Amino acid sequence: MEVTAGWYLALGAVLFVIGAGGMLLRRNALVMFMSIELMLNAVNLTFVAIGRHVGDLNGQVAVFFVMVVAAAEVVVGLAIMISVFRRRASASVDDLAVLKG
Amino acid sequence: MTEISYLAVGPVAALTLGVVVILLVEVTWKPPTAWLGAIAGVSLLGGFILAVAQWVEASDDPIIRFRGMLALDPFAAFGAVVLTVLGAVALLVAWPLVVEQGRRAAEFIALVLLALAGMILMAAAAHFIMLFLALEVASISLYVLAGFNRHRAESNEASIKYFLLGSFASAVFLYGVALSYAATGSLSLYDTAEFLGETVLLDSAALLAGIGLLIVGLAFKVSAAPFHMWAPDVYQGAASGVSGFMTAGAKVAGFAALARITVTSYGPYISDWAPAVGAIAALSVLVGTMLAIAQSDIKRMLAYSSIAHAGFILTGLVAGIDGVPYVWFYVVTYAFQVLGAFAVVSVVSGPSGAKSPLTDYAGLAQRAPVLAGSLALLMFSMAGIPLTAGFLSKLYVFREAVDAGYLWLAVLGAVASVAGLFFYLRVIVLMYMSPNGEKSPAPTDIRVGDPVRLALTSVAVVTLAFGIVPGPLLDVVTSALPF
Numbered sequence: 001m002e003v004t005a006g007w008y009l010a011l012g013a014v015l016f017v018i019g020a021g022g023m024l025l026r027r028n029a030l031v032m033f034m035s036i037e038l039m040l041n042a043v044n045l046t047f048v049a050i051g052r053h054v055g056d057l058n059g060q061v062a063v064f065f066v067m068v069v070a071a072a073e074v075v076v077g078l079a080i081m082i083s084v085f086r087r088r089a090s091a092s093v094d095d096l097a098v099l100k101g
Numbered sequence: 102m103t104e105i106s107y108l109a110v111g112p113v114a115a116l117t118l119g120v121v122v123i124l125l126v127e128v129t130w131k132p133p134t135a136w137l138g139a140i141a142g143v144s145l146l147g148g149f150i151l152a153v154a155q156w157v158e159a160s161d162d163p164i165i166r167f168r169g170m171l172a173l174d175p176f177a178a179f180g181a182v183v184l185t186v187l188g189a190v191a192l193l194v195a196w197p198l199v200v201e202q203g204r205r206a207a208e209f210i211a212l213v214l215l216a217l218a219g220m221i222l223m224a225a226a227a228h229f230i231m232l233f234l235a236l237e238v239a240s241i242s243l244y245v246l247a248g249f250n251r252h253r254a255e256s257n258e259a260s261i262k263y264f265l266l267g268s269f270a271s272a273v274f275l276y277g278v279a280l281s282y283a284a285t286g287s288l289s290l291y292d293t294a295e296f297l298g299e300t301v302l303l304d305s306a307a308l309l310a311g312i313g314l315l316i317v318g319l320a321f322k323v324s325a326a327p328f329h330m331w332a333p334d335v336y337q338g339a340a341s342g343v344s345g346f347m348t349a350g351a352k353v354a355g356f357a358a359l360a361r362i363t364v365t366s367y368g369p370y371i372s373d374w375a376p377a378v379g380a381i382a383a384l385s386v387l388v389g390t391m392l393a394i395a396q397s398d399i400k401r402m403l404a405y406s407s408i409a410h411a412g413f414i415l416t417g418l419v420a421g422i423d424g425v426p427y428v429w430f431y432v433v434t435y436a437f438q439v440l441g442a443f444a445v446v447s448v449v450s451g452p453s454g455a456k457s458p459l460t461d462y463a464g465l466a467q468r469a470p471v472l473a474g475s476l477a478l479l480m481f482s483m484a485g486i487p488l489t490a491g492f493l494s495k496l497y498v499f500r501e502a503v504d505a506g507y508l509w510l511a512v513l514g515a516v517a518s519v520a521g522l523f524f525y526l527r528v529i530v531l532m533y534m535s536p537n538g539e540k541s542p543a544p545t546d547i548r549v550g551d552p553v554r555l556a557l558t559s560v561a562v563v564t565l566a567f568g569i570v571p572g573p574l575l576d577v578v579t580s581a582l583p584f
Binding site for chain 2: 009012016019020023029032033036039040042043046047050054056058059061062065066069072073076077080081083084087088093096097098099
């Protein structure tokens with residue numbers, strides 16, 4: 001059986017849904033952030049598969065940009081999480097409930 | 102199509118140059134904060150002049166530069182003009198907060214300018230990768246700004262919520278880009294439009310899913326319901342001095358990007374995406390208005406009202422390219438209004454404070470007539486009382502919706518505007534007709550600094566001038582169309 005671009009797109013979709021599910025269901029800020037990274041990697045897989053399929057380099061190049069942006073997001077995100085963690089020694093987003101109404 | 106054009110990146114280059122100079126000057130000489138403000142002012146002025154130059158150049162000859170990455174068209178130029186002015190007013194509003202930051206002031210100013218650069222690029226991007234980068238430059242700067250007071254629990258909470266939901270929205274947006282790429286084989290906004298214009302897709306499921314995810318991702322960024330959950334917490338938790346900038350800037354840039362994507366790339370599929378936009382608009386108007394009524398904190402009230410306004414702006418977008426001028430009109434005048442409202446809040450509750458209960462505003466007219474007068478004008482305008490810009494902008498978007506066959510949406514919007522009168526007028530009644538709140542801990546005399554006074558004056562001028570004489574702005578926005 002030949003593995004065509006469709007398989008990669010399906011895998012990408014499954015990974016994206018797992019990531020989105022994790023983001024919406026998990027309550028630990030770090031795990032939620034990992035889920036977002038999983039979503040971004042699912043997008044990367046999709047980009048590469050399509051780029052290869054249609055013979056267009058843009059898809060491959062997009063992946064580099066996404067990786068760089070994801071790295072920048074990690075830097076900012078972990079810094080924010082550390083500043084929260086310092087105050088309350090917990091990474092659960094359920095503890096963050098000062099603001100409501 | 103391929104040439105490099107320094108004008109196309111002019112405003113962005115001026116702002117990023119300002120960022121670099123500010124950070125270098127800060128580490129080398131540690132100058133007084135006022136000098137940093139002066140550098141920021143010069144770079145904003147430079148950005149503004151270059152944006153006007155873009156407008157002059159592009160109105161005759163709109164073109165795509167940098168191998169299809171950036172558009173040099175009236176749409177992008179107008180976005181840059183508006184955002185540089187908005188940035189200057191926002192820095193004036195945030196100035197007390199900047200001064201309070203001490204040696205961290207340079208970082209704060211740099212982040213504001215960087216966010217602006219990203220927002221300007223969002224309005225100019227002609228390629229999905231460029232758009233994604235611009236979106237992230239703006240968003241990541243705003244995540245940090247939201248949590249800038251890292252010793253306050255509210256600020257931390259606002260920042261982490263904004264960060265998690267904002268990154269989630271970016272990932273959703275990006276998957277939308279990937280699906281659109283799968284359907285069309287192109288990442289350029291304009292090649293996508295060309296492809297969709299001349300090809301009939303046998304199976305448009307991937308494309309429609311992609312468009313849907315793109316709209317959802319951007320709806321998150323402009324805080325349209327049902328993707329609005331973060332907005333009240335973030336705008337309340339962030340320092341009052343900067344919430345206005347976060348609301349106004351994200352709205353202008355987000356709607357610019359959304360308008361360009363939908364009307365240019367997916368123009369041929371308007372009958373598919375317009376109902377989705379209409380549904381989001383209706384939901385935002387309803388949710389924003391109903392929840393704003395229940396708020397007892399003015400920052401949360403303004404946040405929910407901004408959700409309702411996002412709905413009104415989307416109401417104009419269902420008309421496609423015909424609605425774009427009025428989307429501009431609405432989003433520009435609203436951006437200045439919300440900036441002004443948060444400016445008043447930042448004076449009354451302190452520039453770095455998070456909570457701002459409505460009781461603080463009881464009898465404000467006696468303690469601070471200027472503040473009460475400005476806030477009353479802005480509330481009238483947001484409510485849509487005639488002779489203010491808010492009235493005309495609502496009128497225009499409703500007219501566009503009716504012309505496009507969305508009568509129900511216009512009726513819903515009109516009913517919601519009437520319901521909205523309740524919470525806008527409540528603030529005015531509280532300020533003018535209730536005695537100086539005995540519970541209120543606020544000082545009896547509130548001093549308004551010169552920067553904030555200047556910002557409030559400019560906001561009031563914009564709100565009144567374009568409410569009474571909308572002609573000049575209408576002329577400009579009707580030619581500020583995407584290439």
